[in-house]
Amino acid sequence: MIHDEIAGFAAALPPRTAIMGLDLGTRTIGTAVSDILRGIATPQHTIRRRKFTLDAADLLSLAADRAIGGIVLGHLLRFLQPKTSAFSSAFFCRNFSTFFRLFLLLGFLGQLHKNAY
Numbered sequence: 001m002i003h004d005e006i007a008g009f010a011a012a013l014p015p016r017t018a019i020m021g022l023d024l025g026t027r028t029i030g031t032a033v034s035d036i037l038r039g040i041a042t043p044q045h046t047i048r049r050r051k052f053t054l055d056a057a058d059l060l061s062l063a064a065d066r067a068i069g070g071i072v073l074g075h076l077l078r079f080l081q082p083k084t085s086a087f088s089s090a091f092f093c094r095n096f097s098t099f100f101r102l103f104l105l106l107g108f109l110g111q112l113h114k115n116a117y
Contacts, residue, residue: 002097009070017069020044020062024073024089029055033066052092056099063100071100 003009013019016036023030027049034041044066047058063071073093 001101002093009072012070014069018066019070019072020059020066020068021072021074022059024092025049026088029059031059031062033062033068036067052095056096059096060099068100071096 001012003012018036019034019038019041021032021034021041023032029047029049031044031047032041033044045058045062047055049055059071062068073089
């Protein structure tokens with residue numbers, strides 16, 4: 001299930017499970033995983049993007065190893081249109097949700113800067 005609000009996502013999370021955050025880039029997927037109390041997250045693996053099914057398999061393996069209860073993926077609301085990274089994130093989330101049951105697609109207002117790191 002894909003949630004777009006934190007409250008619904010939090011209520012659906014199984015107790016004492018970690019949350020994995022994804023940073024979807026065009027060439028890599030960055031991952032971070034929280035502790036089971038969800039107080040702090042630490043960076044994990046950077047996955048080199050290949051085909052969707054191979055990327056999904058890598059993420060599912062990490063999710064199984066770390067007892068992941070939910071996945072958080074963010075995007076900029078103002079850029080949610082075709083051929084943008086936010087649209088790509090939403091599309092990835094929709095496709096990956098067939099493999100993993102609980103997502104939070106967190107939209108936020110912000111600006112993309114040409115020199116942002």
